[in-house]
Amino acid sequence: MSHSKARHVVDARFLPPPEPFVQTMEMLDTLPDGERMLLLLYREPHPLYKVLDQNGYSRATELQPDGTFEILIWR
Amino acid sequence: MQALLSFDKAPPFAAPARFFLTAPLFLLAAALVLLASGPELLESRWSPALVAVTHLVTVGFMLMVMCGALIQILPVVAGANLAEPLGTARWLHAGLTGGALALAAALASGEQRFLAGAAGLLGAVVAGFLWAAGRPLFAVASTSPTIRGLKIALAGLAVATAAGCLIAVAVALGWPLPHALPDLVDLHAGWALGAWGGVLLAAMAYVVVPMFQLTPGYPARPGWLFPPLVLGLAVLWAVGAGFQMPFWVRVAQGATALAGIAFAALTLRLQSRRRRARADATLRCWQVALVATLLALLMLLASAVHPALGEHPRWAVLGGVLLIVGGYVSFITGMLYKIVPFLAWLHLQNCGAGVSSASRILADRPMLAQTRVHALAVFLLAAACLWPEWLARPAGFVLASASAWMFANLAGAMRRYRELAAAGGGR
Numbered sequence: 420m421s422h423s424k425a426r427h428v429v430d431a432r433f434l435p436p437p438e439p440f441v442q443t444m445e446m447l448d449t450l451p452d453g454e455r456m457l458l459l460l461y462r463e464p465h466p467l468y469k470v471l472d473q474n475g476y477s478r479a480t481e482l483q484p485d486g487t488f489e490i491l492i493w494r
Numbered sequence: 495m496q497a498l499l500s501f502d503k504a505p506p507f508a509a510p511a512r513f514f515l516t517a518p519l520f521l522l523a524a525a526l527v528l529l530a531s532g533p534e535l536l537e538s539r540w541s542p543a544l545v546a547v548t549h550l551v552t553v554g555f556m557l558m559v560m561c562g563a564l565i566q567i568l569p570v571v572a573g574a575n576l577a578e579p580l581g582t583a584r585w586l587h588a589g590l591t592g593g594a595l596a597l598a599a600a601l602a603s604g605e606q607r608f609l610a611g612a613a614g615l616l617g618a619v620v621a622g623f624l625w626a627a628g629r630p631l632f633a634v635a636s637t638s639p640t641i642r643g644l645k646i647a648l649a650g651l652a653v654a655t656a657a658g659c660l661i662a663v664a665v666a667l668g669w670p671l672p673h674a675l676p677d678l679v680d681l682h683a684g685w686a687l688g689a690w691g692g693v694l695l696a697a698m699a700y701v702v703v704p705m706f707q708l709t710p711g712y713p714a715r716p717g718w719l720f721p722p723l724v725l726g727l728a729v730l731w732a733v734g735a736g737f738q739m740p741f742w743v744r745v746a747q748g749a750t751a752l753a754g755i756a757f758a759a760l761t762l763r764l765q766s767r768r769r770r771a772r773a774d775a776t777l778r779c780w781q782v783a784l785v786a787t788l789l790a791l792l793m794l795l796a797s798a799v800h801p802a803l804g805e806h807p808r809w810a811v812l813g814g815v816l817l818i819v820g821g822y823v824s825f826i827t828g829m830l831y832k833i834v835p836f837l838a839w840l841h842l843q844n845c846g847a848g849v850s851s852a853s854r855i856l857a858d859r860p861m862l863a864q865t866r867v868h869a870l871a872v873f874l875l876a877a878a879c880l881w882p883e884w885l886a887r888p889a890g891f892v893l894a895s896a897s898a899w900m901f902a903n904l905a906g907a908m909r910r911y912r913e914l915a916a917a918g919g920g921r
Contacts, residue, residue: 433708433769436836461704461711463638465573482638486704486711 513562520554643697650689786820
């Protein structure tokens with residue numbers, strides 16, 4: 420799945436916890452240098468934010484009208 | 495990166511667990527009082543015993559779970575970490591337990607000095623919680639409707655508690671009240687069940703309904719709007735009461751009811767589009783809660799339009815039963831049935847004693863069975879408001895059974911957690 424903001428997308432909107440966290444970690448492990456990934460979720464993932472911050476990732480979050488949080492992640 | 499699944503910054507499970515295990519016992523106590531008192535308990539909202547029982551449920555059950563859950567959930571949904579979660583949990587749990595028992599005893603007995611002391615104790619405990627939770631929460635930006643809602647809910651709790659303490663101390667010490675007591679009590683209840691309970695429920699629903707019931711998300715615009723709207727209406731209600739303008743009080747009540755109806759209808763619509771095909775206990779609890787809440791809010795709307803309806807002594811009792819036991823207790827039970835097994839599972843992962851799924855800690859069958867008994871209790875309680883001579887004691891018996899069963903389910907989950915943690919060498 421791709422998106423206008425990034426080629427690498429985890430659409431975790433209908434996944435039960437902790438799948439969104441697990442799938443995001445798996446994608447980050449294989450994300451090529453210089454590329455971005457996009458996480459789609461119906462909530463802000465604060466525990467994930469903490470992990471990203473601790474590991475030197477940058478992120479930008481945008482709330483869409485349908486309630487989707489689009490979280491763009493890059494290093 | 496996999497190692498970072500560790501949840502080492504999360505509050506220990508013992509922090510919220512004590513609240514979740516104590517709360518059903520307060521519900522059981524309320525049910526036993528109904529069983530012992532019989533029909534006269536439901537005759538009028540002003541009977542001391544009913545006021546006491548109401549606070550056993552609203553403080554002993556609702557506030558107990560809400561505060562305990564916030565200690566655990568604030569870091570997860572808002573990125574706000576309490577400085578000492580376990581230490582806070584210890585004094586808060588002791589204070590809420592003692593305060594709820596003392597307040598109920600004082601209200602039931604009519605011992606006025608005792609009432610002032612109990613209200614003062616509870617007020618101090620809630621103030622301490624507001625300080626402990628509010629400091630980290632207000633330090634984070636309102637980047638989501640949930641965070642904005644949580645901040646507004648804490649403001650609602652502060653006003654509701656202050657109003658309750660003021661009423662209790664004034665009654666106890668014989669201070670002159672600025673307005674009629676029923677108007678002030680309505681205002682206290684409106685802030686407690688609307689600006690605190692209703693806004694907190696919505697703020698949490700934005701996260702937990704899509705997360706646990708696999709529904710679409712709440713649309714952003716109404717999500718941002720609902721918390722400040724309810725707060726604004728609560729302020730309008732207070733101003734209307736303060737300046738003796740009953741028309742504006744009715745406008746505020748009616749608009750609050752309409753906002754709540756819209757929220758409940760939206761939640762039912764989202765649930766109808768859920769991806770999880772199987773109806774679990776949480777979904778059933780929320781369906782009971784949403785239907786009961788809709789009925790209670792329709793009653794509030796009707797009495798705002800036709801005030802004569804609200805003057806019937808059983809009208810307010812029925813509305814309160816539907817909103818508090820049918821609505822809030824059911825919402826909270828549904829959340830407990832997701833949060834307790836999930837937190838136990840999460841902490842077991844962290845201590846190296848992982849289990850395949852949360853359902854191994856608390857299976858769905860006993861939760862569903864308890865939910866059915868609770869739904870029957872709600873139905874009987876509502877009917878008992880209309881035919882108390884026939885149904886008050888049966889309703890009390892069924893509610894007591896449901897409460898004891900809820901305690902047994904949650905205690906069983908805690909026991910299973912401890913066994914698995916011990917087997918895995920965890921904390």
